[in-house]
Amino acid sequence: MSDDPATSGSGLAAERVRRLAQVDALRAGGTEPYPYRFDRTHTVAEVRSAWGEMAAGAETDDEVRVAGRIVLVRDTGKLVFATILDCGAELQLFISKAVVGDEAFAVVKALDRGDWVGVHGTVMTTRAGELSVKVRELTLLAKSIRPLPDKWHGLTDVDTRFRQRYADLVVNADARRAFEVRHAVIASFRATFAARDYVEVETPLLHLEAGGAHARPFETHHNSLDMQLYLRIAIELHLKRLIVGGMDRVFEIGRVFRNEGISTRHNPEFTMMESYEAYADYEDVMVLTEDLVRHAASDALGTTVVEVAGETIDLAEPWPRRSMVELASEGIGETIHPSRSVDELRRIAEAHDVRCESSWGPGRLVEELFEATTEKSLIRPTFVTGHPKETSPLARADRNDPLVTERFELYANGREIANGYSELNDPVEQRRRFEEEQAAKDAGEVERGTIDEDYLRALEYGMPPTGGLGIGVDRLVMLLAGVESIREIILFPTLRPEVW
RNA sequence: GCCCCUCUAGCUCAAUGGUUAGAGCAGCGGGCUUUUAACCCGUUGGUUCAGGGUUCGAAUCCCUGGGGGGGCACCA
Structure with missing residues (x-):
């Protein structure tokens, strides 16, 4: 031998x-x-x-x-x-x-x-x-017939770590820890919802219409029905159908798919948690969001104190609520509001090197100005509220300002973590918003929405006032685990095929 | 899609354009009954990502392709 x-x-x-x-x-x-x-x-x-x-x-x-x-x-x-x-x-x-x-x-x-x-x-x-x-x-x-990576240095080659996650998990305790955090966060969400009498549901991943968000979907095809289907880009519209049906507190934790670029913050498939609660509005949902995140932190880390971008932050302290128009106005140095004319806002955007397209209305421009000036500086958890109606087709108009919505996004470490609103439940108004989406899509904005007739039919039966929430689970886990790449907290991130 | 960086033994890493590409770990052979990355002695192992080019000579320089990373764009 x-x-x-x-x-x-x-x-x-x-x-x-x-x-x-x-x-x-x-x-x-x-x-x-x-x-x-x-x-x-x-x-x-x-x-x-x-x-x-x-x-x-x-x-x-x-x-x-x-x-x-x-x-x-x-x-x-x-x-x-x-x-x-x-x-x-x-x-x-x-x-x-x-x-x-x-x-x-x-x-x-x-x-x-x-x-x-x-x-x-x-x-x-x-x-x-x-x-x-x-x-x-x-x-x-x-019997193992293949040698493990180096006993001292472990596996550091990122390509090999992601492709051979099994080997990474054996030799890198840091990798194991990140996934422990991930799974503790998800378990914590379930516990928080269970304590509030929410029901966990499962809704289709295969959609006829890819609605509920602005994103490009993955397309697929059902053979025997000879039918085009889309992988879902959000869970929202099905969960609200359940609110119509009388399931008045529901949540789902599941995968959504967006056919877009890959980066340290984006994976084509990622995990979304969405919840809907009848009789609540966006202020209630902000409170729920704080509870979910604080419990997740203490369940996953044993503390609510985390290091974010060099800052020590206690998540148990109250999170500021700032309106988007206020933040954009501060960032630009003059009043920014969707009531201003498109021409004025476009001039301001150009003066600040903010990209703008001819199809965008005042609302979209306000949001772009906010993102360009303020988003990255929101390190501590901050609720940004009052998104323009134009960019929020499923959110209800603000009771005090008809051009913005009762909506919030939670930002932390410069990234969007969660999104919630007082749900639009007026079927006539919802149809109008869908028609605007469809018109924009027909005009070439591929990521805009379509008219979902079945959803409108559901709303016509009557949906009670409802507060909804979506949390990007991966982004939250990144924050709590203290990692800078989404691939560190997705067991098998999307990669190009390996050459054998 | 665009720009920059990167790819050397199973793993972690060396190697001014100049002998036959080295080291640690792992492996193999030997020694050792309280180690902690055990230790000591000896030792095997290479399509330097692939292909092409420049050169007397290429891991090293150039081109094309591939994988990966980062950034931009895209992306509530």
Whole structure:
């Protein structure tokens, strides 16, 4: 075998050949390298919490059966120390030749970093105080035939980290932590809603009309119906149909898809949380948003204090509410309001190097001026309220200013995190707004909306006053996990196909 | 779509245009019964992303293509 060039080297190919030969040898010797199951009595985390406080050099008679992946081996000859990783927690195995016997010890010596094992033994601490299991019996649970990344440096090549997320998660604790935050945030949302008697629902991802947001959809096709369908760009319109139906507090957490550019803040598929509550308006929804985010922070991080762009921020402190026209006016230095003429606003935009297109009306220009002057500076969580009617076709007009809406967006770290409003429930007014959307779309603004007749029919049955909310879960998780790229908190971000 | 940066062993990284592209880890062989990235001795391993060009000579310079990153544009 040593003459075989494939096994004499130590490149990846040779390494796989060597380990596959080991698999064959184990089977030939009557040991199954991929057994079906293993009985464990404790997770590693449970062992750590139950025995974590023992003094150095302690021996117990407490028997445990634990399992995990070997991520580190220190072989001192007749005594082997191996570190196993079990669901993010590490534990040392203390494997003595005198305890396990010569035959079993030979098996231990043949183990590779990356192999999955289950062991039976007693809990102890070493002289140095390291909590360990003194192994009496060891079972190989799955042979690894591909070497893990560097034990010290881990995996740093971002391409490989995202493509081989499985390897990233094994060797990079930071990567694991970011996803723990993500999943704790989502669990926290569910708990907050459950406590408020909301019902979690599931609505279609395949839409006939891609409505509820301004974005370009992914198109797909149903074969047997021979029908064009779109992947949803928002959840909104279906959830409000449920409000019409009398489900007066609903939420959904799910994927939405937008066929647009990819960046550190954008992935083509991302997770949206939307909720709707009958009898509430946008002020109630802002309160709900604060509660959701604060609970998410304390559930995911154990604190409401986070570092954002170098600033220490306590999310438990009240978040300022500022109107968009006020912020845009401050940013520009004169009064900016959708009541001003298109020509005036366009001149102002041009004077401030803000891009503008001929099709945009005063409302869109106001919003662009706000974004250009103010958006990036909103580091601390801030509710920006009163978006122009023109850019908010599903939001109800402000009770005091008919040109803007009762809408807010939550900004933090210069990014939009959430969006909510007093929902427009007047079917006649909604039809007018849809017609404006359709007209703009027909005039070439591809991301504008269409007339959703079924939604209008639902509104005609009558929708109670309703407050709605959408939270970009990925953006919020980025904020709480303190990462600058959305790819750090999406397990499998969209990438170009790998070349094999 | 545009601009800039980047790609070297399984992993992490070196290498003025100049011998046969090196090192640590991992692997392999040997030693070691309390290690902590264990340690000590020895050792294998390369389509330098791909293709083309310039040159006496290319990992290095140029061109084309590919992957990735960042920015812009797009994107409530």
